[in-house]
Amino acid sequence: MTTIASKTADHDRLLPHNPDRGTVPSQQLDSPAKSATTTSGRTPPVIRLLVLATFIVILNETIMINAIPNLMGALNITEQTAQWLSTAFMLTMAAVIPITGWFLQRVSTRSAYATAMGLFLLGTALAIAAPSFELLLGARIIQASGTAVMMPLLMTTLMHVVPEHDRGRVMGNVTLAISVAPAMGPAISGVILNFGSWRLLFAVVLPIAALITWGGMKQLKNVGEPQVSTIDWFSVVLAALGFGGLVYGLSRFQGGNIGLATGIVLAGLAAIAVFVFRQLSLQKLGTPLMDLRTFKHRTYTIALILMSVAFMAMLGSMILLPLYLQNLRGLSALETGLLVMPGGLAMGLLGPTVGRLFDRFGGRVLVIPGAIAITLALAGFTQVSMTMPYWQLLGLHAVLMVALAATFTPVFTLGLGAVPPHLYSHGSSILGTLQQVAAAFGTALVITVMGVRADSLKAEGVAVAAANLDGMRLAFIVGVVLSVAVIITALLLPARAASNAENVGHGH
Known part of the structure; x- marks a missing residue:
């Protein structure tokens, strides 16, 4: 592991340079955010801008989930084919994010932002007009290419401009973009689909994204100095x-x-x-292209495994719930969206609180109870039936989302805080890549398990609804098994990250 002294030395070299104020004096290192256009206890404006942009682009990762039944009728495709509009988005991100570690070191913050939002706007505009499934899939891939740059850009910038003792709180706000956006996607799309076709999902997002892009380009300042390097x-x-x-x-x-x-x-x-x-x-x-020396840092590696498995369980359950509510219980897209909205809102509102608790008490106090609550919520979903009360489903979903909020903020902060500053962009890139692969893996896994089980029961003469319900139960059991691995991994995380922050803050 890197010593505190060497991390501080690296940090000194990588602090943003502002011509108006000169170089940051070494005695201010314990609070670099004060000199980087913010005071302690306030979120830097650059982070607020990037969180807003990241929220909008990541929202699109799951916005199509609720539209699957609509798309199946409108474009005459099967459920498995429609699923690729979400899976291809995640796979594109998994393919593009590995490049971002190199890309973010090579270009300025403003150039990275302009590239990300430009690609996202182009993909969104093409999706509105797409006449066929193939062109819609292409538009989603372009959208995803832009989204892939935003998350590592946000994480890398945060690690450079926010002091260590304040990172939990700021990372709590970032959780809003990274975790709540995909959780809110189905809810928001459910409301929008009540007023029009699937094209409206993109038509609503386009002007909002354009406004954020314009505001960002006006206000965004460059952080750090670009380095010239080749790409493999x-x-x-x-x-x-x-x-x-x-x-x-x-x-x-x-x-x-x-x-x-x-x-x-x-x-x-x-x-x-x-x-x-x-x-x-x-x-x-x-x-x-991807610096694997980040894996030499044990806490980073453990955090990465925990995050990947938790994302598999989360995305799997988020795919199953709308299919259950709409296909088996007969709810509309709007009703489905409203049912899962409270959980998504609770997750977002709790993010900053979780961050402050992390800064004060460290990671284990939050992550271990959070991991246990994820397992309990998913275990509850294995009991779904044709008559389960909706309040019970809402409650289970809310518990799952709150548990994920308690888990993700500490895990992101502990993981990236464990690597030295010169590896921040690569650490963010690897984290983003595995997050997308895990989400796509989880999605494919539950759809496959559900389908295989349902098909085998139908072949035995079981009624279609009963076979599909049993397939969903088995898929939720897979989620429970994954979440047990989250608990085991959580027990390996360090007891307190706060002591490291204190050492850095007072070690001069």
């Missing part, structure tokens, strides 16, 4: 083939051709293995 395109191709092949192969298991699906999964894993070896050799030259 072979690594880019390997990452796309590896992560994409893995999830695509998993989704093919439902088609019945187990041999082909297994082959695709193994090919994906092989490409990931070659990618890892490629990065290890490039590290010796100092030009890796």
Whole structure:
């Protein structure tokens, strides 16, 4: 692990330079955010801007979930095909985010922001006019390419401009964008779909995103200095083939051709293995696409595993719930959206509180109870029936969202805080990549488990509704198994991160 002294030295070199104030004196290192246009206890304006933009772009990751029944009728496609509008979005992010560690070091903050929002606006505009499923899928991929840059940009900038003792609170606000946006996607889309077709989802987002882009370009200041470096395109191709092949192969298991699906999964894993070896050799030259030295920091690695498994469980349940409510219980998209909205709002409102508790008490106090509550909520969902009261479903969903809020903020803060500043962009990039792969993996896993179970029961003569319900129960059981792994991982996290912040703050 890097010593406090060497982390502070690295931080000194990487603090943003402002021509109006000169270089930050070393005695101000314990509160760099004071000199970076904010006072202690306030969120820097640059972070507020990036949180707002990130919220809008990440919201689109799950905004299509509620529209699946509409799309199946409008574009004459199956449920599995429609699912690719969400899965392809996540896979594109998984393929593009590995490049962002290199990209964010090479360009200015403003250029990265302009690139991200420009791609997102283009994809959104194309989606509004898309006449077919293929073109809509292409538009979603362009959207996702822009979204892929925003999250690592936000995380990397935060780690540079916010002092360590304040990061939990600010990261609590960031949780709003990273965790609440995908949680709110289905709720917001449910409301919008009540007033028009699926095209309205993009038509509503476009002017809001355009306004945020314009405001951001007016106010955003550059943080840090760009560095010129080369990119290894072979690594880019390997990452796309590896992560994409893995999830695509998993989704093919439902088609019945187990041999082909297994082959695709193994090919994906092989490409990931070659990618890892490629990065290890490039590290010796100092030009890796994804710097794997972040994994030498134990807390970062544990946080990464915990976050990945929790995201698999979260996205899996978020896919199943609308399918259950609309296809089996006969609720409209609006009613479904309203049912899951309280949980999403609770998660967002609790983010800053969780952050302040983290700054005061450290990670374990929040993460371990949060992980247990995730398991209990998912265990409750395994009991879904055709008559389960809606208040019970709302309560279980709210408990799940609150538990995820208590888990994600400390995990993000502990994980990135464990790596030295010169690896922040790579740490953010790896975190973002695995988050997307885990979400896509979780989505494909639950849809596959549900489908295989339902099909086998239908073949035995069980009624369609009963077979589908049993398939959903089994899929929720998979979520429970994943969440038990979250509890085990949570027990390995360090007891207190606050002591590190105190050492940095008072170690001069």
